[in-house]
Amino acid sequence: MERERAHVVRLSLEGRLSQREGSERLGVSVRQFKRLVRRFRDAGDGGLVSRQRGRRAPNALDAAVLDRIAELLKGKYQGFGPTLAAEKLLDLEGITVSRETVRRLQMAHGLWKPKARRSRRVFQLRERRPRFGELIQIDGSPHDWFEGRAPRCTLIVFIDDATGLLTSLRFVPAETTRAYLEVLRAHVLAHGVPLAFYSDRHGIFRVNAKEAARGDGKTEFGRVAERLGIEAIHALTPQAKGRVERANQTLQDRLVKEMRLRGIASMEAGNTFLSGFMETHNKRFAVSPRDPASAHRPWTDTPEALEVALARREERVLSKALTFSSAGTKYCVKAPGAGTALRGVKVMLLHFVNGGMTVHYKDQQLAVTAYGRYPIPDPAEDEKTVDVRLDAVIAAKRQPLVPALASGCG
Numbered sequence: 001m002e003r004e005r006a007h008v009v010r011l012s013l014e015g016r017l018s019q020r021e022g023s024e025r026l027g028v029s030v031r032q033f034k035r036l037v038r039r040f041r042d043a044g045d046g047g048l049v050s051r052q053r054g055r056r057a058p059n060a061l062d063a064a065v066l067d068r069i070a071e072l073l074k075g076k077y078q079g080f081g082p083t084l085a086a087e088k089l090l091d092l093e094g095i096t097v098s099r100e101t102v103r104r105l106q107m108a109h110g111l112w113k114p115k116a117r118r119s120r121r122v123f124q125l126r127e128r129r130p131r132f133g134e135l136i137q138i139d140g141s142p143h144d145w146f147e148g149r150a151p152r153c154t155l156i157v158f159i160d161d162a163t164g165l166l167t168s169l170r171f172v173p174a175e176t177t178r179a180y181l182e183v184l185r186a187h188v189l190a191h192g193v194p195l196a197f198y199s200d201r202h203g204i205f206r207v208n209a210k211e212a213a214r215g216d217g218k219t220e221f222g223r224v225a226e227r228l229g230i231e232a233i234h235a236l237t238p239q240a241k242g243r244v245e246r247a248n249q250t251l252q253d254r255l256v257k258e259m260r261l262r263g264i265a266s267m268e269a270g271n272t273f274l275s276g277f278m279e280t281h282n283k284r285f286a287v288s289p290r291d292p293a294s295a296h297r298p299w300t301d302t303p304e305a306l307e308v309a310l311a312r313r314e315e316r317v318l319s320k321a322l323t324f325s326s327a328g329t330k331y332c333v334k335a336p337g338a339g340t341a342l343r344g345v346k347v348m349l350l351h352f353v354n355g356g357m358t359v360h361y362k363d364q365q366l367a368v369t370a371y372g373r374y375p376i377p378d379p380a381e382d383e384k385t386v387d388v389r390l391d392a393v394i395a396a397k398r399q400p401l402v403p404a405l406a407s408g409c410g
Contacts, residue, residue, distance in 0.1 A: 009040045061097065069097060070105055080257055082106060088261070126242075128162050132289050133296035135161035135233075136187070136194045137244035140175035143252050149265035151391060155255075156183045159247050161198065162289040165282050166247065167191055169274045171267040177204050177220050181310050181353045184224070188306060192296030196231035198244075206234050220312050227309050229297070254281070311350040318342055326357070333359065334367040342366075 008025050011017040012033075017025070023033035061069075069089065077085045082103035089095040089102070106112030129135045142154045154175050158168040168187040172179035187194070199205040204221050218226065225232045258277060264270050299306060316324040320343050322333040335342050348360045359366045 005036060006040065009037055012037060013040075061101070065095065066105065069095060069102070070109055073102070073106055073111055074109060076261075078111065081253065082112065084254060084257060092261075128164075128287075128290070130162060130289060130291040131293055131295040132160055132162050132165070133191065133194045133294050135196050135198050136167065137161055137198045138180065138183075139200065139244040139248065140172075140179070141248040141251065142174075143256075145171065145252075145256060145259070145270065146265055147256060147260060149263075150267065150270075153267055154179070155248075155251065156180060157244055157247055157251070158183055158187050159244050161243055162291075163286045164243065164247070165286040166278045169278060171270045171274070173267075175202070175204065177312075178353060180204060180221055181224060185306060185310055185353060188228070188299050189303065192294070192298045193228050194230060195295045196233055197225060198233050198235060201234045201236075205232060223313070224310055250285070307352055307354075308350065311352045314349040314351060316347055316349060318345055318347060320344070328373050329370050330372040331359070331368045331370050334369060 005026060008017065008022050012019055012022040019033050019037070020030055023030045026033065026036075028036075072089065072093065073080070073085060077088060080088065082099045085106070086097055086099045086102045089097055103112060107114075137159050138157065140154045140156050142152065144152050145155060146153075151173075153171050153173055156168075156170045156172055156175070156179055157166070159166050167190065168183045170179065170183045170186070172182075197205075203219065205219060206222075207217055207219055222232055255277060259270060259273065262273065264273055314326060316326065318324055318333060322335055322339050322342055324331055324333075324347065326349055333339065333342060333347075342361065345361060347366065350358045350360065352358075359368050
C-alpha cells in the first residue's frame with residue numbers, strides 16, 4: 001500500500017501526474033492527496049505510512065466480549081444468520097456488535113459458510129401494485145416449523161403485494177380449503193375485503209379440466225371469493241408469485257428461530273405467538289405503498305354475516321320422512337304438524353368454517369336433529385395433504401401392539 005502511494009506521489013512531484021489524477025489512482029480526495037505530498041516531502045516514504053496502523057479502533061470489542069459472543073453463537077444462537085444473530089445479541093443480550101463482526105466470528109468457528117453464488121435463470125421483477133389491498137398473494141408453506149418439538153405442519157401466508165406487509169398467518173396441519181377460509185376471515189376482519197388474490201394453480205383455487213365439465217367451474221374457495229367480490233388470479237409458475245415465496249423463505253428462517261428461543265412446541269402456541277411476530281416483522285420489512293389510499297373495501301356487516309359468506313353451500317332434497325344425509329350423518333327436519341309441505345323440497349345446507357351447520361328452506365332456518373351415521377370413503381389425498389396423512393399412519397404403526405384378550409367362549 002505504502003509502495004503504491006510513494007510511486008504515485010513521486011510521479012506527481014515529477015510532473016508526470018496531476019494531483020487530481022494521483023488522487024483518482026489512490027482512491028482518495030484531492031485534499032487528502034495534497035496532504036500525502038506534504039508528508040512525503042517532510043518525511044519521505046515513512047510519511048506515507050497510515051497513522052492508524054497499530055492503533056486500537058475506538059469501537060473494538062474486548063476479547064472477553066468476543067468470547068461471550070462466540071459462546072452464544074455456538075449455543076443459544078446456533079444456526080442463526082449473521083443479521084438475525086446481531087439483532088438478537090442486541091435485543092436479548094444487550095451486546096452491540098455489527099453483522100460483519102458476527103459473520104467473521106461464525107466463520108472462524110465453523111458456524112457459517114458463505115452461500116455459493118449460483119447462476120440462476122433471470123426472472124423479470126414485476127413492479128409492486130400501488131395500493132395496499134389491490135393484490136394479496138396467498139400460499140401455504142409446509143415445513144418443520146417447530147424443529148421436531150411438534151409435528152410438521154403448514155403455515156398459511158397472506159402478504160400484500162404493494163407493501164410486503166404480512167396481513168394474516170396461521171399454522172394448520174395441511175393446506176385445505178377450510179384453512180384458507182380461516183385465514184381469509186382474519187384478513188377481512190382486520191383489513192377489509194381485498195381487490196384480488198394471487199395464488200398458485202392448486203385444486204383449492206382452480207378447478208382442473210375433468211372437474212370443470214361436472215360443475216360450475218369454480219372451487220369452494222373460488223365461490224367464496226366471488227361472493228365477497230374478490231378477483232381470483234392464478235400464477236403460471238412459483239416464480240411469478242415471488243413476493244410470497246421469498247416471504248416463506250424468510251419466515252422459515254426468522255420465525256423458526258424466534259419460536260425456538262421461546263420454546264414454542266405446538267401449533268396452538270405458535271398461532272398465539274404469530275400476532276406479535278407479524279407486528280415486529282412488518283415494522284422491519286414492510287414498505288410504504290406508492291399510493292396511500294387502501295384498495296380494501298371495509299367490512300361493514302357483522303362478523304356473523306361474514307361467517308355466512310364464508311360458509312360452504314350444499315343442496316339436499318328432503319325425503320317423505322323429512323330426512324337427508326350429509327358427510328356421513330343422517331338428519332331429520334323438525335317441522336310443525338305433519339310437515340307434509342316440506343316433503344321433496346330442496347333445502348340449502350350452510351357448512352361454516354368452525355364446523356357448524358344450519359339448514360334453510362327459502363328464507364327460513366329449519367330445526368334439525370342428527371340421528372345416525374353411515375360409513376363414507378376416505379377423501380382422496382393430493383400432494384399438499386398426503387404427507388400429513390402418511391405421518392399419521394407412521395405414528396399409528398409405531399404404537400405397541402396390544403394382544404387381544406382371550407375369548408371366554410369355551
